[in-house]
Amino acid sequence: MDLCQMTALELGKKIQAKEISVAEATKAALDTIEQRDSEYNCYITVCKEEALKRAEEVQKGIDEGKLTSPLAGVPAAVKDNLCVKGMNTSCASKMLDGFKPIYTSKAVQNLMDAGMVLLGKTNMDEFAMGSTSETSKFGAVKNPWDSNRVPGGSSGGSAAAVSAEEAFYTLGSDTGGSIRQPASYCGITGLKPTYGTVSRYGLIAYASSLDQIGPLGKNVEDVAEVYKAIAGHDPKDSTSVKQAAPQFTLKDNVKGLRIGIPLDFIGEGTEPDVKAKIYEAAKILEGMGATIEEFHMSELKYAIPAYYIIACAEASSNLSRYDGIKYGYCADKYDDLTDLYFQSRTQGFGTEVKRRIMIGAFVLSSGYYDAYYKKALQVKALMKKAYDNAFAKYDVLLTPTAPTTAPEIGKSLSDPLKMYLSDICTVSVNLAGLPGLVVPCGFDSQGLPIGLQLIGNAFAEETLLNTGYAFQCNTSFHKQRPNFKTGKEA
């Protein structure tokens, strides 16, 4: 078996057993990137030299018995909105041209402490705003299952990199589905943890009250291991929950697990193949001893407007600091201070980012605050209550991740409202701050992957991961691989 086909934990085990060196693994990953990335465009920055140097360091740590994590020595990549000291961090935007952070984000630091070899920074929608990874300054990411299709977004590069075997695992961020939807489109496993579980320190903010960092990997075991490494209280993040880092061993038993299917997640726009595969997945879990019940969550119809109001409002404020003065892009010509702001931001931000900043500034402006932002916060509270009611009856909710499989490149951006509506299955989870796990559950008639979303109660990641693990123990969708194209051949 090709080294890069291994899961992160399989590789980690062989590294600890000295069957494979960290350098070998790193070179293999870098080779795969070299062969495939010109086709898929998963990476914005590949740090070849640093990675090879780091591999030696990590190998030394392992040999000296200092690095014992099952992830030690495993090459990985992180989304380009996570700050890494001294490494270009662009959020895929012209606005952050040449920006190198002076500090490393907490989640990345945690993985470094566990012995990660960082391969580079993955491509994404500009400032994590988008569902297709087409709005990047560095060009669109392509779906390894079909290069004419998008990988989903905004963590499209992180998802495609795992799918294309260009990284053993990756970190993404999820504000309204940005880990889960690309995981679904790319046929991999992804977890959006409970809000406050993983420190956001060093994650370049899109919408502070909704953003959460999470892992993407080849299977639930990998994702669970990375989750355990990045979670835990961080005094530098006031919204980080004061609880110890999670420790658990996965169990493949779902006997007696009460699973609810909220019917409102499967609306008219849901493709028949997606619907069919979700129900088949439910049958599989039922066959393993879980109980399945359908129910209604009518509040879901408010989720998309509320999500876009809150996210855009916070984004309009969070992105104000990019003014052309301190770092990043600055316009060449301007008349005065106001014009410097105007020109730099007009030229530095892409269309979708500008659209969301304007929506956000509008909904917060005096006279409109009560009608939009305040109402949206009320919907957020309502959504949380709806989930509380659901979790009084069920342990886990089962839904599609997106109404469709991956759309073709170039078909989504022209109609932003339609694109926003395709977030129906994911955004409410962020509004309620809950964890969501996506596992592959089959393919549509065109052979494109379909992801099953499992939603858990707050801090019920263990239940969620056990359910996903049990599902993968009894299925092989997650083991399917695309037929890779290499940029060189093409």
Next chain:
Amino acid sequence: MDFETVMGLEVHVELSTKTKIFCSCTTEFGGDPNTHVCEICSGMPGVLPVLNEQVVEFAIRTGVATNCEITRYNKFDRKNYFYPDLPKAYQTSQLYLPICQNGHIDIEVNGVKKSIRIKEIHMEEDAGKLIHDPWDDCTLVDYNRCGVPLLEIVSEPDFSSGEEVIAYLTKLKAILQYIDVSDCKMEQGSLRADVNLSVRPVGSTELGTRTEMKNINSFKAIARAIEGERARQIEVIQEGKKVIQETRRWDDNKGASYAMRSKENAHDYRYFPEPDLVPIEISEEWIERVKNSLPELPEAKKARYIAEFGLPEYDVDIITSSKDLVKIFERACAVCENAKEVSNWIMGEVLRMASETNTLPEDITFDAANLGKLILLVKGGVVNRNTAKEVFEKMFTDNVEPEQNINEHNLKMVNDDSVVLEVVKKVIDENPNSITQWKDGNDKVEKFLMGQCMKLLKGKANPAIVTKVLLEELQKI
């Protein structure tokens, strides 16, 4: 038509916490530009704030000392605007739930007592400083001040004169210094006042259109700014025009205010709750603990000084208006146990020297215990009062120890009758004209002769003895 003035104040106070409000950088004033900064206070991408609990403690202290209700459930909000001194392009402040509300400070102007209501006190972060470099024609940014904690103390529009404003600010400053939350150094910008002012015909109950004056950095400038703006608004109205609601910048050098560009006025701050901070809940116990730990405040101290020491109200007012004068007073009293005498020295020599050397009370450096010693030396007849004043000047400027200074410079009072007698005889011999005048019944000459004797005695003699001997000798003529 007669007009009356209606004013409200917004006072910004920099808190004297060791570290900034959302990071662990020092709040120390000065320092080379951009040396007191980190990724958090310079607003780098991806950073998050963590609230300094001391700021909350200081805010509660201030609220309790100004008779406010303390808000139990607190939140921060973002105030969004673009300016190069604000690296995040929003200021984290409190709009919806300020930490203190509905307080008051009592003042007295020309014997009339008045209560000024405090609408609210909220916590926020300071911005950096812009420095214009005229040589290179560019503007430079110093972020050292970014994130220094501030309290904004907002009064109701209860002021009707500049004197009331000054009395309020004096009292507020004293309170803040007593409770140790700020050094209130206006010249360093740690206390800044914005004045909202409107005028209306006497008897009218409706408020006129107000203007806000920013950038005023001394009590005297505030008094001038108020007078100037009041006159300007009355003139505008009398010309039949309307006062425009706007922010004006007071230029104290030119003695005039001017409107800031309309763009600067057209802010919509797009306030919304700060999502990166969690709400702060303040317990009853916390408030109680703060209440019990507050020191004696100016009002109470003033009453006690009057009752306990029988000091004049005017003197006590001045002494208790400054924490530093109180310190001098209490330390000197502890040494000499003569409150009346200490008070006289402070009102006289200490304030005279302070004004002559342009020293603010907080910058006075001499050891106040030495003032107590000096008072004892005068009382014990070791030095006379005039020499003591000279010694005090040395104390004030160089912090000398009085007894040592007296010995070193041989300043002890001359009490020896024979020495005095010799000098008196010499003066009588050398001033025959004056003696003739005295014989003609001109008593005033005595003072002149006295002065001549003291001069020869280098001012060190006991004046009572000189007077006695001089009169005795004159009688003998």
